[in-house]
Amino acid sequence: MADLKLYGVAASRAFRCLWAAKELGLDYEHVPIGFDGSNRTPEYLQVNPMGKVPAIRDGDLTLWESLAINLYLAKKHGKGLYPSTLEDEARTWQWSFFGATELDKPIGDWGRHTLVLPPEKRDPTIAAQALQDLAPKLATMEQALAGRPYLLGPAFTIADLNLASVMYRMLWGDLSRTPAVKGWLDRCYERPAAKEVRKMREK
Numbered sequence: 001m002a003d004l005k006l007y008g009v010a011a012s013r014a015f016r017c018l019w020a021a022k023e024l025g026l027d028y029e030h031v032p033i034g035f036d037g038s039n040r041t042p043e044y045l046q047v048n049p050m051g052k053v054p055a056i057r058d059g060d061l062t063l064w065e066s067l068a069i070n071l072y073l074a075k076k077h078g079k080g081l082y083p084s085t086l087e088d089e090a091r092t093w094q095w096s097f098f099g100a101t102e103l104d105k106p107i108g109d110w111g112r113h114t115l116v117l118p119p120e121k122r123d124p125t126i127a128a129q130a131l132q133d134l135a136p137k138l139a140t141m142e143q144a145l146a147g148r149p150y151l152l153g154p155a156f157t158i159a160d161l162n163l164a165s166v167m168y169r170m171l172w173g174d175l176s177r178t179p180a181v182k183g184w185l186d187r188c189y190e191r192p193a194a195k196e197v198r199k200m201r202e203k
């Protein structure tokens with residue numbers, strides 16, 4: 001049995017960690033905790049007392065928060081996905097926290113109110129507000145990505161994986177005003193590991 005257990009269905013933020021695990025070629029056990037009550041059992045609450053996914057167990061370590069899990073897995077298993085200098089590590093944290101604090105909520109709101117909720121429950125005002133909130137953030141990314149294929153430079157790293165996975169719903173969004181962001185997002189999702197996890201999520 002694999003040492004690493006990864007909890008959470010692909011149609012949740014566990015998508016991000018499944019992508020990282022596949023990108024790193026890890027041997028792991030996938031425990032597809034969903035929202036059918038399996039996230040509220042006493043056993044699962046021992047893993048994450050908030051009943052949220054994703055979470056992992058890796059030997060003695062129990063960890064939740066999708067992007068922290070990815071930073072941990074990438075640093076532990078390396079294979080070029082984790083930056084090799086202190087400065088690039090700091091940039092990786094910057095982009096990961098940017099994803100969690102600046103993008104996650106507006107992208108979630110936009111996705112729910114344009115794609116996920118049944119049409120009668122969608123509120124176009126919330127979707128429009130989310131796009132307004134996102135505009136300066138996408139413009140910041142556009143600047144950062146101008147003239148370079150990935151956030152830290154020539155190579156795909158966990159910084160890209162973290163941000164691109166937070167931006168999953170934007171695959172259906174209009175990114176024509178930020179062509180460098182669009183090109184980068186498409187490049188990230190062309191990766192075999194991303195395609196595999198999309199298949200798990202969109203089946």
Ligand SMILES: N[C@@H](CCC(=O)N[C@@H](CS)C(=O)NCC(=O)O)C(=O)O
Pocket residue numbers: 011012013014035039050051052053054064065066067
């Ligand atoms: N910031 C957390 C958010 C985790 C989260 O909210 N997960 C959702 C699924 S995408 C969840 O488990 N919701 C169930 C609940 O809130 O009861 C992360 O990135 O891991």
